Amino acid sequence: MSPISTDLDRVRHPSEPTGALVLFSGGQDSATTLAWALNHYERVETIGFDYGQRHAVELECRLKVLDALRTQFTDWSKRLGDDHLLDLGILGQISETAMTREQAIVFEKSGLPSTFVPGRNLLFFMLAAAVAYRRGMSVLVGGMCETDYSGYPDCRDNTLKALQVAVSLGLDAPMVVQTPLMWLTKSQTWTLAQELGGSALVELIRTQTHTCYLGDRSTLHDWGYGCGKCPACELRSSGYLDYIGAKT
Numbered sequence: 001m002s003p004i005s006t007d008l009d010r011v012r013h014p015s016e017p018t019g020a021l022v023l024f025s026g027g028q029d030s031a032t033t034l035a036w037a038l039n040h041y042e043r044v045e046t047i048g049f050d051y052g053q054r055h056a057v058e059l060e061c062r063l064k065v066l067d068a069l070r071t072q073f074t075d076w077s078k079r080l081g082d083d084h085l086l087d088l089g090i091l092g093q094i095s096e097t098a099m100t101r102e103q104a105i106v107f108e109k110s111g112l113p114s115t116f117v118p119g120r121n122l123l124f125f126m127l128a129a130a131v132a133y134r135r136g137m138s139v140l141v142g143g144m145c146e147t148d149y150s151g152y153p154d155c156r157d158n159t160l161k162a163l164q165v166a167v168s169l170g171l172d173a174p175m176v177v178q179t180p181l182m183w184l185t186k187s188q189t190w191t192l193a194q195e196l197g198g199s200a201l202v203e204l205i206r207t208q209t210h211t212c213y214l215g216d217r218s219t220l221h222d223w224g225y226g227c228g229k230c231p232a233c234e235l236r237s238s239g240y241l242d243y244i245g246a247k248t
């Protein structure tokens with residue numbers, strides 16, 4: 001496998017950061033984001049969070065994806081460093097949501113789905129910043145997206161730009177937040193995976209990442225595992241169909 005991007009060979013400014021910490025949940029978006037970061041940075045570490053999510057199977061998937069990246073993608077394996085898994089049981093304790101409880105996934109009066117965990121991404125980035133600071137890294141990379149998304153306000157570009165400023169001020173050290181998928185459709189995210197790591201990466205993401213809110217991995221569809229009905233599965237499956245349609 002050889003990435004087609006020329007980023008690995010580009011000339012780097014002396015003051016440009018060389019290390020990045022990727023928020024890696026084990027889903028399609030964060031796996032594609034991780035591949036992007038491995039193409040851009042010489043040292044990449046990953047962080048994940050166990051917050052009592054119903055789809056805790058994603059925590060197993062993330063380890064399988066990391067293992068595959070280390071063994072199948074030799075250009076990236078030497079760049080891929082430590083993985084950090086933080087126990088955020090406290091978030092599950094304070095979240096009465098369909099993401100952390102056996103509740104139906106519906107749209108609330110606010111217009112947001114009942115899977116919205118208030119403050120989740122803000123907390124994730126804050127903790128990631130603390131880990132990055134301690135590890136000597138100044139870039140945080142997340143797979144948040146404002147194009148095909150569930151409407152979570154903490155995925156929005158302006159939320160994360162504001163967070164970047166607040167974190168950088170609070171640490172008194174620059175902490176850059178990067179979101180390479182922010183303006184991509186789900187179909188374009190599959191295309192990006194193809195460009196970054198070819199068919200091998202697309203197949204790894206299709207079969208090993210997890211997106212379904214219900215944690216269903218009983219059936220492998222064309223677009224991956226999932227119940228096929230929850231909002232996350234609908235986004236993933238329609239994006240994959242668009243991607244395949246655009247290729248043919």
Ligand code: ZN
Nearest residue numbers: 212227230233
């Ligand atoms: Zn599902």
